[in-house]
Amino acid sequence: MRKHDVVIVGAGLAGLRAALELAGKVDVAVVSKVYPSRSHSGAAQGGVAAAMANESDDSPELHMYDTVKGSDYLGDQDAIEIMTHDAPITITEMEHLGCVFSRDAEGRIAQREFGGHSKPRACYAADRTGHAMLHTLYEQSFKYKKDITFYNEWYLLDLIYQDGSARGIVAMDMKTGDIEVIHAKAVLFGTGGYGRAYKITSNAFANTGDGIMAAYRAGLPLEDMEFVQFHPTGLYQQGILMSEAARGEGGYLLNGNMERFMERYAKSRMELAPRDIVSRAEQSEINEGRGAGPNKDYIYIDLRHLGREKILEKLPQIRQLAIDFLGVDCIDNPIPIQPTAHYSMGGIPASKDCEVYSDEKGTIVKGFYAAGECSCISVHGANRLGTNSLLDATVFGRRAGKSILNYLVGAKHEPVNEAEEKRKARKRIDDLLYTPSTESANNIRNELKEAMTTNVGVYRDKERLAAAHKKLKELQQRFTKVRVEDKGKVFNTEIIEALELANMLAYSELIIAGAEARTESRGAHARVDYPTRDDVNWMKHTMVSAGADGAIQLKYKPVVVTKHQPEERKY
Amino acid sequence: MKYALYTGCVAKGAGRELMSATVYAAERLGIQIREMKDASCCGAGAIQEDNPLLADALNARTFSLAEEQGLDIMTICGTCQGVMRTAQIKMEHNPAHKERVNAALKRDSGREYQGKVKVKHFYQIVEEDYGLENLVKRVTRKLTGLKVAPFYGCYVLRPHEYSDTKVPDRPDYLEKLIAAVGATPVDYAEKQKCCGFPILMPNKANALQLSGNAMIGALKAGADVIVTPCPLCHLNMDSYQPEIEEMLDRKINMPVLHYPQLIALALGANLDELKMNTHVVLPNEKLLEVVNR
Amino acid sequence: MAKTKFLVSRYDAARDTKPYLQEFRLEIPQGATLLDCINLIKWTQDGTLTYRMSCRSAICGSCSMKVNGHARLACKTQAADVVIDGAVTIEPMGNLPLIRDLAVDLEPFFDSIDRVKPYLVPDESRQWKREMLQSHDDYRKIEDASTCIMCASCWSDCNVLEVDPRFLGPAALAKAQRFVHDSRDSDTIGRIEFLSRVTGMWDCTHCAECATRCPTDAKPLFRIKELRTAAMTHKITNNNGARHVLAFRESVGGTVPGIGGGMLNENYIPVRSVGFFNLDGILSIIPVGVRMIIRGKNPPILPHIIDKFGEVRAMFRRFNDYRKEYRK
Ligand SMILES: Cc1cc2nc3c(=O)[nH]c(=O)nc-3n(C[C@H](O)[C@H](O)[C@H](O)COP(=O)(O)OP(=O)(O)OC[C@H]3O[C@@H](n4cnc5c(N)ncnc54)[C@H](O)[C@@H]3O)c2cc1C
Ligand code: SF4
Ligand code: SF4
Numbered sequence A: 001m002r003k004h005d006v007v008i009v010g011a012g013l014a015g016l017r018a019a020l021e022l023a024g025k026v027d028v029a030v031v032s033k034v035y036p037s038r039s040h041s042g043a044a045q046g047g048v049a050a051a052m053a054n055e056s057d058d059s060p061e062l063h064m065y066d067t068v069k070g071s072d073y074l075g076d077q078d079a080i081e082i083m084t085h086d087a088p089i090t091i092t093e094m095e096h097l098g099c100v101f102s103r104d105a106e107g108r109i110a111q112r113e114f115g116g117h118s119k120p121r122a123c124y125a126a127d128r129t130g131h132a133m134l135h136t137l138y139e140q141s142f143k144y145k146k147d148i149t150f151y152n153e154w155y156l157l158d159l160i161y162q163d164g165s166a167r168g169i170v171a172m173d174m175k176t177g178d179i180e181v182i183h184a185k186a187v188l189f190g191t192g193g194y195g196r197a198y199k200i201t202s203n204a205f206a207n208t209g210d211g212i213m214a215a216y217r218a219g220l221p222l223e224d225m226e227f228v229q230f231h232p233t234g235l236y237q238q239g240i241l242m243s244e245a246a247r248g249e250g251g252y253l254l255n256g257n258m259e260r261f262m263e264r265y266a267k268s269r270m271e272l273a274p275r276d277i278v279s280r281a282e283q284s285e286i287n288e289g290r291g292a293g294p295n296k297d298y299i300y301i302d303l304r305h306l307g308r309e310k311i312l313e314k315l316p317q318i319r320q321l322a323i324d325f326l327g328v329d330c331i332d333n334p335i336p337i338q339p340t341a342h343y344s345m346g347g348i349p350a351s352k353d354c355e356v357y358s359d360e361k362g363t364i365v366k367g368f369y370a371a372g373e374c375s376c377i378s379v380h381g382a383n384r385l386g387t388n389s390l391l392d393a394t395v396f397g398r399r400a401g402k403s404i405l406n407y408l409v410g411a412k413h414e415p416v417n418e419a420e421e422k423r424k425a426r427k428r429i430d431d432l433l434y435t436p437s438t439e440s441a442n443n444i445r446n447e448l449k450e451a452m453t454t455n456v457g458v459y460r461d462k463e464r465l466a467a468a469h470k471k472l473k474e475l476q477q478r479f480t481k482v483r484v485e486d487k488g489k490v491f492n493t494e495i496i497e498a499l500e501l502a503n504m505l506a507y508s509e510l511i512i513a514g515a516e517a518r519t520e521s522r523g524a525h526a527r528v529d530y531p532t533r534d535d536v537n538w539m540k541h542t543m544v545s546a547g548a549d550g551a552i553q554l555k556y557k558p559v560v561v562t563k564h565q566p567e568e569r570k571y
Numbered sequence B: 001m002k003y004a005l006y007t008g009c010v011a012k013g014a015g016r017e018l019m020s021a022t023v024y025a026a027e028r029l030g031i032q033i034r035e036m037k038d039a040s041c042c043g044a045g046a047i048q049e050d051n052p053l054l055a056d057a058l059n060a061r062t063f064s065l066a067e068e069q070g071l072d073i074m075t076i077c078g079t080c081q082g083v084m085r086t087a088q089i090k091m092e093h094n095p096a097h098k099e100r101v102n103a104a105l106k107r108d109s110g111r112e113y114q115g116k117v118k119v120k121h122f123y124q125i126v127e128e129d130y131g132l133e134n135l136v137k138r139v140t141r142k143l144t145g146l147k148v149a150p151f152y153g154c155y156v157l158r159p160h161e162y163s164d165t166k167v168p169d170r171p172d173y174l175e176k177l178i179a180a181v182g183a184t185p186v187d188y189a190e191k192q193k194c195c196g197f198p199i200l201m202p203n204k205a206n207a208l209q210l211s212g213n214a215m216i217g218a219l220k221a222g223a224d225v226i227v228t229p230c231p232l233c234h235l236n237m238d239s240y241q242p243e244i245e246e247m248l249d250r251k252i253n254m255p256v257l258h259y260p261q262l263i264a265l266a267l268g269a270n271l272d273e274l275k276m277n278t279h280v281v282l283p284n285e286k287l288l289e290v291v292n293r
Numbered sequence C: 001m002a003k004t005k006f007l008v009s010r011y012d013a014a015r016d017t018k019p020y021l022q023e024f025r026l027e028i029p030q031g032a033t034l035l036d037c038i039n040l041i042k043w044t045q046d047g048t049l050t051y052r053m054s055c056r057s058a059i060c061g062s063c064s065m066k067v068n069g070h071a072r073l074a075c076k077t078q079a080a081d082v083v084i085d086g087a088v089t090i091e092p093m094g095n096l097p098l099i100r101d102l103a104v105d106l107e108p109f110f111d112s113i114d115r116v117k118p119y120l121v122p123d124e125s126r127q128w129k130r131e132m133l134q135s136h137d138d139y140r141k142i143e144d145a146s147t148c149i150m151c152a153s154c155w156s157d158c159n160v161l162e163v164d165p166r167f168l169g170p171a172a173l174a175k176a177q178r179f180v181h182d183s184r185d186s187d188t189i190g191r192i193e194f195l196s197r198v199t200g201m202w203d204c205t206h207c208a209e210c211a212t213r214c215p216t217d218a219k220p221l222f223r224i225k226e227l228r229t230a231a232m233t234h235k236i237t238n239n240n241g242a243r244h245v246l247a248f249r250e251s252v253g254g255t256v257p258g259i260g261g262g263m264l265n266e267n268y269i270p271v272r273s274v275g276f277f278n279l280d281g282i283l284s285i286i287p288v289g290v291r292m293i294i295r296g297k298n299p300p301i302l303p304h305i306i307d308k309f310g311e312v313r314a315m316f317r318r319f320n321d322y323r324k325e326y327r328k
């Protein structure tokens, strides 16, 4: 058994930022299934929001208002206020740590426009902002290498949660296949999002919701799972992201008739309306027969008028992606795109100090914290604004660190039954390896992704959700007979992929359950059969958990409203 | 066919036999060359590191000298070729840089590089301008039975963006030449690797190990001799071969031919005319046998 | 469409004594990347095939492998582009211990990064309430290096690492350049001095594999050249590599009288490089000198002076002006 004061699962922005806060003060370990620099934060392109006011006047209050409005009033305003007020200092700190930001004429951090933000508020590093931030924190981890123990390529299997407190984790060392318990006084999850269940997705293969499902399996609730953000500009059929920065820098969206159709949906903000609105507009154009291409099933993003120089300076990476994956050079041609599953607003419910809640009443789990995309604090509500999630991960990673430091005063290692924990985890794996198997994981995964994209996508309704739910049940059943050929111990990626698939099958059902129950349209959750927002009945967070019999239970929790009463969202 | 011959430093110094072979081969092929006696060193990457703009200006000056004569440049050193093409391509891709180079050049030597001159290694001229089929016609001594290991040298292959080699990861011009003169090309993994010459001064052990690995690779593949278009590769593998043998504790005895030497031999030159006795590794039995047949 | 042969390197320590190539056949779907194909093989033909991947968009650096002998990102490669005579060969990266199939042990690579102090050392004497200021030009100096995704493609194909595992390697040197040239860093000289030691920047043999294989703008060789320029500019030249460069300057530029004029003085280079007062160094270059003299291969004793050397001399007289103009 390994023992540390704190174990952090996840080495993305949230996990690493927290580790930095704790390094040298307590004994901290970081567990990640990929090397830290491979974490999905590195894929973030467009920017990170902070009211630095470098390009125009701006304020955290205005940032707060934009975020609340963007969230379709489902975001908790106390948490949003903290995030937007902590933003400038958090970004300044990142810069002091060496982050390579693009600069304006005065040498300050450059800022650009982004969807739903009323001011140019996105600090950026060309179109590799997440990469620049992630690598900055990774660099710092070398500075503190004596103070942080890294468990790279260790896969989280289970959270050890007993009698109201988290006591550590069970994980597998992928290089040896050994299962180990890491015993800790406090556990932080920064395990990222769950967008991988969709066929068209911007997410990495690693984004399979392992952390949230470990919490769920341990008996904890998850919040607002039905809110999955669809980004308006995924590369056609690939889902790979073309950053919103492309529109922030002035790109147009065109339908098959080469019309700037956003005029009909968001006259004042046009292409820079929030993502839920733009994605729906695109889907409507496609559904109504105005898509582009032979099957009229895509939209164009047109950057040609920005000119070669600006594209090369500000958007080099997305240009390269379109060349590598579609063979289209955006300097000369518009790029075919479609909405792509992108961000998980839902996750592990947590307080503004990242303490995880064990129920809808706000009971706090001792020693368990969550930050970043796996958490639902809820600063994004029903729809996240672009650039707010790198901010979320950094601000709350930092806060989680501070909050854990406070908690550790007087905290101790609660007992764990090592043998029993290992046995449970081992059994889950052995069941996969040694039960009679007939089903192909590949088929199950493909059918799952197809079902989620078709029936739980940008537009939803009762019938489609029911069909998806039925399909899910069938797939879960088939999964009990899934075939894993690789019986080896060393770097067995097939077993890891099977475990990830199990998680995807489980949380997809939670997304559907929440979506079926929520008979309104709010933010990213758009029901064709309930097209309007219903503040009377649905100004509340979904809390989903497993009942005693394993059945899905839905409960609800009020939204925290402080400064801004719900209004109609117009852009 | 007429070219301005850019000799580079080695052919005037420690590799004068390269010059003899070049003159011999060009003459027999009917390629006219005019030596650029006023051209300077290309910088060999070293001056580029010391003073990038000055290095580019030095090469721009060389280019302008050839432009003045209305001739394209022939190089006989892989390193010169790579370094000079890099300078050209940099200026081509970045007109502002070219202007800056020209401004300095004009100020200090009254010259201007227009961007017209072509810079080609002897091997490119033989393959692209002259034609291997024409070379075959002039072969008087087929080198049948000689197994030749091609060794390319880095500069003409990489970085790809500065290389004129068509498929730089699978070059074949040396193999084609070897076949054209009747010899047999041998294939081995190290043929595209570095000979180590650039680090001879800072890290001799590594430099010699690299050449050693390459020669042993060639040896294992059955090669009798190595041929290279870069005299620096030649220097490392030839002049240091005794030390390499000592270091690796094994005999190698691998003659390392300059590219024009292989052509000249096929055109009938004898070993003395080519000053092959100035190599540290003298022609081995197999080479003598083939040449004296 | 005909099926393509995928020759994939397999190795499982529990079973195999050494890696071998296994043949798979697959029809490459329209527009599929190499990673798509390998995934299809794993998911439909052989679940035991082992490799790393995550982002599939060329940003996480997980999926580098040797394709037809050279390292590249599988996810950034259109499969159809790398088929040669109906086949593609896929092997693990080089210069790293093998774990299984295409997965290698990355620890030596990440350790190399650790060795260059890969983090900003800010000037503690200055207090910044807000962000430190940095001009756009200064940002441009570190931008390329900062795009590195730690994929280790460069490391895999580096020629020096094949013969000397102690070499810092291309990615670490590129990382170092990012700090040496960062206007916010206060340890420039200390860094250059460290990088000037054996195993550092002067040990790169310029094989240019790194600059060719690197999938980003980091292109280590170019960063190494920038490091060397920085070393020369800061006059940190007490080593063979830098002295070798000085020998070029002195003989080509004729800046030391009697040493040369326009061309390299090959007699001068070795002596100058090892250092005039380095007895061991001088002794070490004697054997080759003797060999060459015996053969008459030694360079002429009197340095060769090119025609119109005056033009070149004029350029070298303005040595510092050229440097200044270049930085602009
Ligand atoms: C293509 C793309 C572009 C984006 N662009 C932007 C943008 O411009 N601006 C913005 O604000 N946001 C953007 N986002 C969103 C943002 O990048 C993420 O929300 C944020 O980076 C999440 O950070 P994180 O630290 O929570 O998780 P991640 O960076 O995803 O890290 C998750 C960590 O958890 C570890 N982990 C997961 N499961 C396990 C397990 N089972 N065992 C062990 N370890 C595990 C992983 O190894 C990883 O280290 C973008 C997202 C995508 C997909
Ligand atoms: S150029 Fe230098 S660092 Fe790059 S691969 Fe070659 S030897 Fe290694
Ligand atoms: S320098 Fe280039 S090749 Fe090397 S690790 Fe970085 S991105 Fe990969």
Ligand code: FES
Residues within 6 Å of the ligand: C053, C054, C055, C056, C057, C058, C059, C060, C061, C062, C063, C064, C073, C074, C075, C076
């Ligand atoms: S999978 Fe991330 S770089 Fe290829």
